[in-house]
Amino acid sequence: MSDGESTLKAPYFPHGSTIVDAALRRQEGDHGVGARGRKIDGAEKALGRTRFADDYAFPGMLCCKLKRSTRPHARIVRVDVEPALAIPGVHAVITGRELPTKFGIIPWTQDETALAVDKVRYVGEPVAAVAAIDEETANAAVRALRVEYQDLTPVLDVDTAKRTGDAPESKVNEHAKQGNVTKRVELSFGPVDDNIEACRKDGAVVEDSFFYCGTTHAPIEPHCAIGLVEGGPGAQGLLTVISSTQVPHYLHRDLAHVLGLPEAQVRVIQPPVGGAFGGKSEPFTLEFVVAKLAMMTGRPVKCLYTREEVFLAHRGRHPMRMRFTTAADRQGQLKAVKSVIDLDGGAYASFGMITAYYAGQILTGPVAMESYAFDATRYYTNKPACGPKRGHGSVQPRFAFECHLDMLAEQLGMDPIELRRRNFAGENVTLVNGQRLGSSGLLQCLDAVERASRWRERRGKLGANASERGTKRRGLGVASSMYISGTNYPIYPNEMPQSGVQVKLDRSGRVTMFSGASDIGQGSDTVLMTIACEELGVRPEHVRVVSSDTDLTPVDLGAYSSRVTLMMGHAALEACRRLREQVQEAVARAWQCEPDDVLLGHGKVWARHDTQQSISSAEAFKLAEARFGTLGATGGYRTHPRGGDYRGGTIGASPAYSSTAHVAEVEVDTETGKIDVVKVWVAHDCGTAINPVLVEGQIEGSTYMGAAEVFLENMLYGADAVGVPAASAARRGGMLVGPSLLDYRIPTTLDTPAIFASVIERPDGNGPYGAKEAGEGPLHSTIPAVVNAVYDAVGVRYFELPLSPARVLAGLRQQRDGAQPTTHKAAE
Amino acid sequence: MTAPDSGPTATKRTRLVRLLVNGATHDVAVAEHHTLLEVLRYQLQLTGTKQGCDKGDCGACTVLVADADNRRAPVLSCLTLAVDVEGKEITTIEGLATKGKLDPVQDAFDRCGALQCGFCQSGMMLSARALLDENPRPTLPQIQQALSGNLCRCTGYTKILEATLLAATRPAAAGEQPPKEPA
């Protein structure tokens, strides 16, 4: 990993420093916090040796396939499993009746089962599972299964969900206390209506309906799980599930719960995951059925989702219809923001209760408002359940709000960047909804993108040389956002640490870190390694990370809510520091100096006053092992109650918040309606960059994904698709259109904008070394920045996503016909 | 419900095929309907080649197949029947590093931080290698074109493009494909 001695300048002692001088180490070959080091698993991945879930095979392993519903909403009258069981090579068939226990990621909304019991709620819902000798036989068995349905009223959109009451034929999920509502959240802070009235008289008010379409994660690795029983037959053995999950701990709990086993009899192993983005952050059907089938057959059972099944598993971004009212006074002070939001949730709650909160709670900074109210309702519909996709719940309202800021700036004759600066919340402040914002680099982020994009010279002027570009028009747009670095409250209430790390070192000089955190490609294993290098002064190649195996590693709640670096980082730091103190003490004793005068770095241990005096890490660890016995330490991170003092006030409360700003440059072809996102400048404040290369990777990946949601991606069902003849529309009700990577287009190298990422560092006292999140925040403001740029280019405001060519052309046509005003007046 | 123990069912028509993978010869009994991807992953245990869609949309399964002139071109192994590549030289990610040394493409991908989850990257690096074999000094648009069949969901491609440019500045490892003049 380290490029070795040649780059070694004056010895640099990581742990002696505080957070900020990390810049000294930003060179290849250095290591520790702030170094642009390689990933711990980089070479392994480059060689193609990393073993993902589907790369495991076991003797006698059976293949599992699922029978899926063809109806959006129907009672299951009968499942005939006999014809399937009669096929030679079929070992077992199960239906929902065999796994009837309900589960759900949020303890208050346990509303789903591994396989449909008694009724199906969306086209593609798993109804039965088979285990057979090979894939061909399993597929044949699935075909042979007969399911008899009795259709119920399909509820395919929010309007229908609202209309239909509690009648059983149109109630999607019995868990709903009222109609088809999963959760309604209504919160208000300050005199919103009075402020809006005042701004109507003197200031500016904008009021519009926005629509954000549904999108999905589309990780390149399909979900895969293997069930194994060892040490005893059936329910007496130890059940192991190997799964491509982001949440091994929750999976562990839910497997025990659904299968009726003690938790101590279940082991979950999460191999490296091939991308997740929130799409693998709760238990899925395949994990339960491979476990059950393995217990029944006594053989290992593997289930690998097809790409179509990955789309059906979904849990992606909720479609949201949002009515926003945003008001500023004449000076551009933001006085009030009010929203009414409908979320189209699909058939199960998933994280939806939290999504409804996040739709409101994460909007109150870093651009702050004086008063704020939101009213968000999530509805059940007969479609695959929506859940958390990168930037959970807060991406959609951020789009609406940041477009409104652009419109207000225009009405007030202000530069939109200036408007945001003027309304910056500040640092170490309490936001209007009671969330505590620590550090925020919003101003630095805005400065960075303003400078890099040459905003002042270019904005509003790119249309000027229109003649050169024929029918194409260019424009620039800006937006900003913030995001949480984990949440103060764990998903299920408990007093235990959210993340634990165990560190072992010994006379060999090697350090092994045991952590329950899930590396899903973001590099959490590398963060652990970096912290070991920083604290114990060892070389990167002498660190091993053992992660996410519930038998071997302490609990970590999982890779979601951008919590890992902050929480796991704290735990690792604590464990490493304990060991460092032991090493320092043992060496100090041998050298007869003070422990503080013993420095650890560059694979050696040095005397502070005489850098000629040094021994290798291994020698130092020997001294420590001789003095203290076997060396090991644990660390844990616990959160403290935080957030607003009202019901729901803790949801969205985070130890630290990141800030982001984007400027996008787009080119709109006014003839074809095609949008080309040419360039995006993005600056993201991640507190302290533990590894800036990884931070840039997160910023770039988020920005790419955000840009795609503007012009490309859309979860379409049934009759929504273009060109579906009316006659077959009804038959296709609730059917996902084109569940493939050809029909659901994600950007290739040719569709992806050039992305210029800057890392801004405003360390936060609540983060390890000051670090905050980087994995989700930089997605949010991409979307409004692009939409605002489209306005700069062609003078049309678009309120609905995605900006497909048809929608873009329709807007341009309306503009020509004078139907759409190019600037919005305050609503009367 | 469990069925009594029983043997395999659907009669698969298999054929003995000689596959040349990464310089090694394998005589394998392959089902005629099995793809090269299935045979590589599940029969030869060469699991470095990934399956992201199994239908030609994602590029994760890309391997290199040499033609009669020994030019290696990227091929989607999920759309290629194993029986159709009999006797052709196949390179998978496991064969990219030679003599214990990473190919410059692999090293550059690691160095630039292009490998996030890595699931797309076997295919991506092989596509990049094929490009550099053909055109050792590609321009950025040429790289974008050459990699446009390989979807990556993690990186936003930025560091992948950077890595390919970096790899272009380094010669392929000794014993690798002879550099060709750009067409």
Ligand code: FES
């Ligand atoms: S697996 Fe996706 S193209 Fe072959």
Ligand code: FES
């Ligand atoms: S690195 Fe994850 S898909 Fe490309």
